[in-house]
Amino acid sequence: MRIAVFGANGPTGRHLTDQALAAGHEVVAVTRRPGSLAERRGLTVAVADATDEEAVTAALDGTDAVLSALGARFSKDTITTYSAGAMAITGAMARHGVKRLLTVSSSIADPHWRPTGAHFFNLVLDPLVNRRFGRTLHEDMRRMETLIRRTDLDWTLVRPSGLFDHPTVTAYRTAESSADGVFTARPDLAASMLRELEERRYVRTAMGVITTVVKPNIAKLIWNEGVKKK
Numbered sequence: 001m002r003i004a005v006f007g008a009n010g011p012t013g014r015h016l017t018d019q020a021l022a023a024g025h026e027v028v029a030v031t032r033r034p035g036s037l038a039e040r041r042g043l044t045v046a047v048a049d050a051t052d053e054e055a056v057t058a059a060l061d062g063t064d065a066v067l068s069a070l071g072a073r074f075s076k077d078t079i080t081t082y083s084a085g086a087m088a089i090t091g092a093m094a095r096h097g098v099k100r101l102l103t104v105s106s107s108i109a110d111p112h113w114r115p116t117g118a119h120f121f122n123l124v125l126d127p128l129v130n131r132r133f134g135r136t137l138h139e140d141m142r143r144m145e146t147l148i149r150r151t152d153l154d155w156t157l158v159r160p161s162g163l164f165d166h167p168t169v170t171a172y173r174t175a176e177s178s179a180d181g182v183f184t185a186r187p188d189l190a191a192s193m194l195r196e197l198e199e200r201r202y203v204r205t206a207m208g209v210i211t212t213v214v215k216p217n218i219a220k221l222i223w224n225e226g227v228k229k230k
């Protein structure tokens with residue numbers, strides 16, 4: 001398959017690109033910063049801002065499916081990356097007749113998601129970090145989800161929990177709507193998307209994905225996600 005990957009130079013997008021190439025797919029890596037991606041066999045780099053429908057339309061020429069790991073940083077201001085990106089990507093897909101879309105969203109987008117036994121997370125971290133500091137980001141994720149649900153594409157909204165780095169794919173779990181767990185390793189998120197591309201178990205619904213066999217080091221997680229990434 002020839003797969004377009006949005007957010008290809010981001011931490012999840014890099015796993016998606018690597019794993020897709022390793023599985024024998026061709027990848028069109030869509031990025032604003034082409035210099036950040038090394039040339040490789042099977043990889044084409046397309047320069048586009050994901051919110052620019054004309055540029056996205058050019059990037060999607062000849063592709064069979066779209067995987068998006070686009071993301072924005074927390075901000076107190078209104079965020080539009082997710083919804084504007086979804087608008088441009090779904091518009092460009094319609095123009096090309098490309099039907100299959102898998103987009104990273106978040107477990108937070110499921111209003112019923114409360115991981116079992118995670119009392120400190122549910123009572124302290126989630127309200128403070130996700131619902132307060134991440135309020136505008138998650139509002140835009142929900143706008144993205146609504147926009148994608150209204151299309152006639154074969155979409156899957158992929159909802160990971162707290163992302164962390166890990167060197168390999170593990171025995172991750174998926175579930176409809178959201179999965180019961182606090183963390184998701186990025187290689188597992190990427191692997192779940194590529195597997196769903198083949199298996200089509202969650203077409204026109206949301207797929208939660210969590211990692212259970214390894215847990216992140218919390219101090220490292222806060223440093224990597226909260227401090228280093230800013």
Ligand SMILES: NC(=O)c1ccc[n+]([C@@H]2O[C@H](COP(=O)([O-])OP(=O)(O)OC[C@H]3O[C@@H](n4cnc5c(N)ncnc54)[C@H](OP(=O)(O)O)[C@@H]3O)[C@@H](O)[C@H]2O)c1
Nearest residue numbers: 007009010011012032049050070071072104106161162163
């Ligand atoms: N962190 C968590 O705990 C968590 C939990 C659940 C879900 N998520 C979601 O998971 C996804 C992946 O997160 P991540 O931390 O692996 O990646 P990330 O650091 O959020 O990377 C985002 C990627 O999107 C690209 N991007 C942003 N705006 C763009 C635009 N207008 N045009 C083109 N590219 C654009 C960035 O490219 P540039 O380098 O050009 O900026 C980067 O490659 C995100 O949607 C995030 O919100 C995260």
